Amino acid sequence: MRKHHDRNANIRNRASPLRVLHVGPGRGQRGGIASVLAELDAQQGQFRREAVALTIFETHGFQNVKSLLCFFFFDIPCFFWALLRGVDLVHFHVSVHGSFYRKFVLYFLARLSGKKTIFHLHAGNFQQFWDASNSLIRKAVLCFIRGADAVVAVSSAIATELQGYWGIERGLYVIGNTASGAEAMAGAALRKHPTAMDADATPYVAFVGRLTEGKGIDELLGAMALLNCWGLKVQLRLAGAGDIDRWRRVAISYGVSDQVHFVGWLQGDEKLAFYRDAAVFCMPSHFESFGISTLEAMFIGQPVIGTQVGGFFDLVEEGVTGYLVRCGDVPSLAIRIRYLIENPDTANEMGHAAVLRAASRYSINVVVEQYIHCYQIVSGSK
Incomplete structure (x- = not known):
């Protein structure tokens, strides 16, 4: 009986981890989402123990023409290359304006590549962004939110907004942030x-x-x-x-x-x-x-x-x-x-x-467990 148990454990240990690509701001940017990505990156070891391998993909902002060109001619090819290297799940950290536009372009590429995706909303003013947007942007919002395999809200209030305004009922998770320091x-x-x-x-x-x-x-x-x-x-x-x-x-x-x-x-x-x-x-x-x-x-x-x-x-x-x-x-x-x-x-x-x-x-343990649970459901391993 003990040998049978050990053999199953070895099989699990040899299994490839679930590879999750987190997409958010970077390149020296500050703010809430950048802090969240830094916290996740610091917990790589805990995720690996749960058979999840994280990669952080940082995009250029849209602050000027140079950063805009860097996004289209550097970030997009690098993102596509990351997809080709066997990412299982792409986790998009989204806010308003430029953050949304960048993530939507990359989301479109991920879906064309057949990858599962998560829409993670961090913005408390996303409804105002929707109200001020034209019909084309609103269609993109609906496509992104409703087309993702799961939607994550950083608080109960954001989850309620997602349910009320965009009709998200299934596959909705509330996962807060951490502050390890x-x-x-x-x-x-x-x-x-x-x-x-x-x-x-x-x-x-x-x-x-x-x-x-x-x-x-x-x-x-x-x-x-x-x-x-x-x-x-x-x-x-x-x-x-x-x-x-x-x-x-x-x-x-x-x-x-x-x-x-x-x-x-x-x-x-x-x-x-x-x-x-x-x-x-x-x-x-x-x-x-x-x-x-x-x-x-x-x-x-x-x-x-x-x-x-x-x-x-x-x-x-x-x-x-x-x-x-x-x-x-x-x-x-x-x-x-x-x-x-x-x-x-x-x-x-x-x-x-x-x-x-x-x-x-x-706490770090509580929040990481919530991420793991979400990934297991989306990937079909639970």
């Missing part, structure tokens, strides 16, 4: 918040993301001004890239320029320390498909103040790991910030609960 510090990074009486530590509100209108920067600055009116002066520190000069001018108009600090694009330990030392993490986005920076903050032990949109509903448990306010509601935003800064024990409790929620739902 922050996860490695989970628990050890928990700290006490500085109290309002600690004269040596001015509390600061942390923000990590693109410095754009859609991330709610204007609302954050407005909340700082309102807190000043209420007699609570705190700092706002923003990590990320964007039109910093513009937001400095807005900060001046609100009268809070001396409290607002732009710390640039942070990575690695520097970014984790930025989360750790804050009084609260705040991300008042107008739309948010998932929220990788929110997940990072949760793993570090931060309570989160977000908005009632998209992926926040999956990440934040209202009143337990943080708070969700209405999008654009500056007074509610300021009230929640003030409450957590003036009640550090409550903020600490929420931070502990945030770590537990992040670990139970978005």
Whole structure:
């Protein structure tokens, strides 16, 4: 009996792994999808143990004529060559505009080659993209989404959108993102918040993301001004890239320029320390498909103040790991910030609960298992 078992194990070990080609941005690009691909690439060993071999295919963007030419004369031939080398499944990571157009061209090639495909939607503003598109683009959207062998949403809200607007019922999976660097510090990074009486530590509100209108920067600055009116002066520190000069001018108009600090694009330990030392993490986005920076903050032990949109509903448990306010509601935003800064024990409790929620739902092991399950169903091996 033992020999029979060993023989079956050897057969499985000799079997070729399922080869999955992940297609997304690269070539020095930053952002949510690029972070997701980096996380997946870092888990190659865990995927291999489950007989799945990943290859990351990075495309050029459409920022200028040169990158456009590189896509058509470099990326497309390389992609086609990868298909010919025996890829079993092509996993497309899709957002709006250029991201969609590039992936659709490559999807068309994959289907012509008879490959199975997955459409993975990362954009929280995909419905707006659809509404603004002409009939030809809408046909391409329907062809891509409905023609894929499976559709993946990064959050329950995106899954609901896919069901409601594009009628996807079968083959729909919700797979969140991971934050391995922050996860490695989970628990050890928990700290006490500085109290309002600690004269040596001015509390600061942390923000990590693109410095754009859609991330709610204007609302954050407005909340700082309102807190000043209420007699609570705190700092706002923003990590990320964007039109910093513009937001400095807005900060001046609100009268809070001396409290607002732009710390640039942070990575690695520097970014984790930025989360750790804050009084609260705040991300008042107008739309948010998932929220990788929110997940990072949760793993570090931060309570989160977000908005009632998209992926926040999956990440934040209202009143337990943080708070969700209405999008654009500056007074509610300021009230929640003030409450957590003036009640550090409550903020600490929420931070502990945030770590537990992040670990139970978005640990590397949990998310990789979800990918594996999806691949096994699509490939017919389960």
